[in-house]
Amino acid sequence: MDLLSDRLKRLSFSQTFVMSNKAREMKAEGFDVISLTLGEPDFDVPESIKKAAFKAIEENFSHYSPVPGFLELREAICLKLKRDNNLDFKPTQICVSNGAKQSIINVLAALLNEGDEVILPAPYWVSYDEMVKMMDGKSVFIKTDYTTDFKMTAEQLENAITPKTKAILYSSPCNPSGSYYTYEELKSLAKVIAKYPHVTVISDEIYEFINYETKHTSIAQFPEIKEQVAVINGMSKAYAMTGWRIGYSACPDWLAKACEKIQGQMTSGANTIAQQAAITALQTNPAEFHFMIEAFQKRRDLVFDLLKKIKGFKIFLPKSAFYFFPDISYYIGKTLDGIKINNSDDFAMFLLEKANVATVGGVSFGSPECLRFSYATSEKNLIEAMKRIRELLNNIEVN
Ligand code: PMP
Ligand code: GLU
Numbered sequence: 173m174d175l176l177s178d179r180l181k182r183l184s185f186s187q188t189f190v191m192s193n194k195a196r197e198m199k200a201e202g203f204d205v206i207s208l209t210l211g212e213p214d215f216d217v218p219e220s221i222k223k224a225a226f227k228a229i230e231e232n233f234s235h236y237s238p239v240p241g242f243l244e245l246r247e248a249i250c251l252k253l254k255r256d257n258n259l260d261f262k263p264t265q266i267c268v269s270n271g272a273k274q275s276i277i278n279v280l281a282a283l284l285n286e287g288d289e290v291i292l293p294a295p296y297w298v299s300y301d302e303m304v305k306m307m308d309g310k311s312v313f314i315k316t317d318y319t320t321d322f323k324m325t326a327e328q329l330e331n332a333i334t335p336k337t338k339a340i341l342y343s344s345p346c347n348p349s350g351s352y353y354t355y356e357e358l359k360s361l362a363k364v365i366a367k368y369p370h371v372t373v374i375s376d377e378i379y380e381f382i383n384y385e386t387k388h389t390s391i392a393q394f395p396e397i398k399e400q401v402a403v404i405n406g407m408s409k410a411y412a413m414t415g416w417r418i419g420y421s422a423c424p425d426w427l428a429k430a431c432e433k434i435q436g437q438m439t440s441g442a443n444t445i446a447q448q449a450a451i452t453a454l455q456t457n458p459a460e461f462h463f464m465i466e467a468f469q470k471r472r473d474l475v476f477d478l479l480k481k482i483k484g485f486k487i488f489l490p491k492s493a494f495y496f497f498p499d500i501s502y503y504i505g506k507t508l509d510g511i512k513i514n515n516s517d518d519f520a521m522f523l524l525e526k527a528n529v530a531t532v533g534g535v536s537f538g539s540p541e542c543l544r545f546s547y548a549t550s551e552k553n554l555i556e557a558m559k560r561i562r563e564l565l566n567n568i569e570v571n
Contacts, residue, residue, distance in 0.1 A: 182305045187298050187536035191520065195530035206557040207530040208545035211347060211495060213412035215464050221411060221453045228448035237441035240432045241268025241420070245447050248454040249420055256380070256458065257390045259403070261422045267431040268450075270442050272378050272406035272419030274435070277303050279374050279402045279421055280339070282430035284309040288338040293324040294538030295497065297347045297376070301538070309338070313538055318488050318499060322349035326360040333364075339372045340365070345379035345388075348497045348537045348544040350490020355389045362394035372427070373401045378419070381410040381458060383492040384469045392422070399424045407446075410461060411453045416446040468494045471547045471554055478558035483566045494548040497534070501541040507571045515540045527560040 188210055195207035240246065246263035253259040269275040276299075280290070286308040292300050293314045301311045314324045314332050329340065345352040353361070365373055373391055380388035392401040406419030421431055441447070472489070475496060479487045484502035503513050509526065513519050517533030520543060524530050534542035547554055 179306065179308070183302055184536065186302070187517075188532055191524070191530055191532045194524060198524070198528070198530075203528055205524070205528045205530055206549075206553050206560070208547070208549065208553075208557060209530045209532055211409075211493075211546045211548060212414040213409065213464055213468075213494075213548050214550065215412040215467075217412055217416070217449075218453075218461060220456060220460075221413070221449045224452035225445050225449040228445045233444040233448050235444070237444050237447055239436040239441050240266060240428075241441055242444075242447050242451070245451050245454075248451045249422070252454045253403070253422055257377075257388065257393065257403075259390060259392050259422070265425060265428040266420055266422055267428055267435060268418060268420045268442050268447060269431075269435060270419070270439055271408065271417045272376065272404050273299060274439065275404050275406070275419045275421040275431070276300070276341070276374060276376065277306070278431040278434050278438075279372075279404070279423070279427065280304060280307045280309065280341075281434050282427060283338045283372060285338075287336065289334060289336045291329065291332050291337060291340040292538065293328075293340075293342050295322060295346070295348050295534065295542065296341070296538050297343055298532075298536045300341050301536075304341075310336075312337070315538075317539070317541075318486065321488075322346065322351045322497070323353060323357065324361075326357075326364045329361055330364045330367075333368050333371060335370070337368070337371050339374050341374040341376070343376035343379065344391075345377075345383055345492030347379065347493050348495045348532075348534070348539075348542070350488070350493050350495055350497060352383055352385075352492045353389070353391075354386075358389055358391045359394060362391055362397045365400060366394075366396040369400065371400065373397065374404060375401055376404040378404065378406050378409050379493040380405065381461070382465055382468060382494060384465075384472070385491050402427055407450050407453060410458070410464075411450075412464065413446070413450075413453070416443070416449065418442055418446045418450045468548060471549075471551060472496075474551060475547050475554050475558060478555065478562070481566075482558070482562045484570070495544050495546050497537075497539070497542045497544050499541050500543045503570065504541060508568055516543050519543060523561060523564070527557075527564040529557045529560050 486499035
């Protein structure tokens with residue numbers, strides 16, 4: 173008897189976790205695997221943030237918080253949005269969630285009826301398409317590639333909008349491509365979006381501080397679409413707090429209330445200890461945490477040089493976030509060591525099995541010709557991983 177829902181059957185497991193679990197299992201079996209799968213900073217949570225969490229435990233922050241989060245945290249988020257992004261939000265417009273992942277799901281659940289369309293510029297973050305499916309929506313993809321720096325143009329966006337479009341969902345800085353939209357590019361996208369008031373932009377800005385070129389711009393800053401933008405952000409990347417599970421949305425009033433309604437039935441307020449720690453994190457000058465971004469940049473430059481020596485990789489210097497997303501189409505359709513490579517997932521599996529380096533194929537990011545790996549790990553790991561891949565691929569017969 174098949175008891176599972178049709179909704180469940182439409183879903184895939186998160187490929188980032190599939191590959192990181194595989195790496196973990198192989199390590200447990202004694203293989204010396206280097207995992208470049210999950211995008212998470214390898215730094216410890218900064219001491220001041222940890223202290224705030226200890227204090228919250230001692231002060232008995234052990235009861236339910238309001239569903240959208242403690243008022244003090246929502247006020248700190250509003251100040252942060254003003255300080256870093258020049259955005260004006262009220263605490264009633266903020267909903268703090270169990271990670272940015274939940275914040276995005278809240279917004280999609282609030283917006284989508286069956287068959288509603290969500291525009292996803294591809295490559296997109298793995299979970300977007302699955303989240304849209306979970307909420308009975310339909311993803312409409314705008315394919316981009318390295319020739320346009322993996323970014324959609326205003327014209328492409330406008331061509332994809334239909335009367336059924338409910339939302340546009342993208343990350344800038346982008347996981348996986350490492351591109352970001354400039355002020356001018358966002359302005360031209362905003363101009364299009366303003367013409368379609370039935371469309372909401374879900375702007376995932378979780379990598380805002382990890383930008384090696386410029387200060388982040390939020391699309392919410394364009395007044396003509398302010399009522400059409402849900403800003404998503406969180407503590408995972410900038411503060412190395414992935415396991416603490418704090419994200420948030422900043423929405424127009426009508427949408428913020430809807431997120432609170434959904435979250436109140438789904439999970440209630442996020443973890444109270446982590447919420448208290450997030451207040452300290454957000455009230456600290458971001459410059460104090462800049463050492464992590466400097467380390468990421470150094471690693472990026474290191475890996476870029478090493479990647480140039482690998483046969484068959486077309487590489488692009490990522491300008492933000494902490495992923496490389498090389499085009500590996502040279503290997504697709506070929507046979508390597510007797511193994512047929514049909515797409516980048518096969519290729520990722522090949523690297524894992526033959527070089528003991530775990531990466532994530534681009535299929536679930538909407539770019540089957542690319543391969544993603546995170547460089548948010550030690551230089552030692554990165555040097556060794558690149559060496560293993562180079563030695564494998566530069567010496568293998570490709571048929
Ligand atoms: N958006 C993007 C683009 C991500 O890469 C991730 C994964 N870290 C998330 C959202 C979810 O982050 P969180 O840990 O806050 O759920
Ligand atoms: N977001 C990170 C990534 O893209 C962590 C894993 C996940 O949430 O999917 O690897």
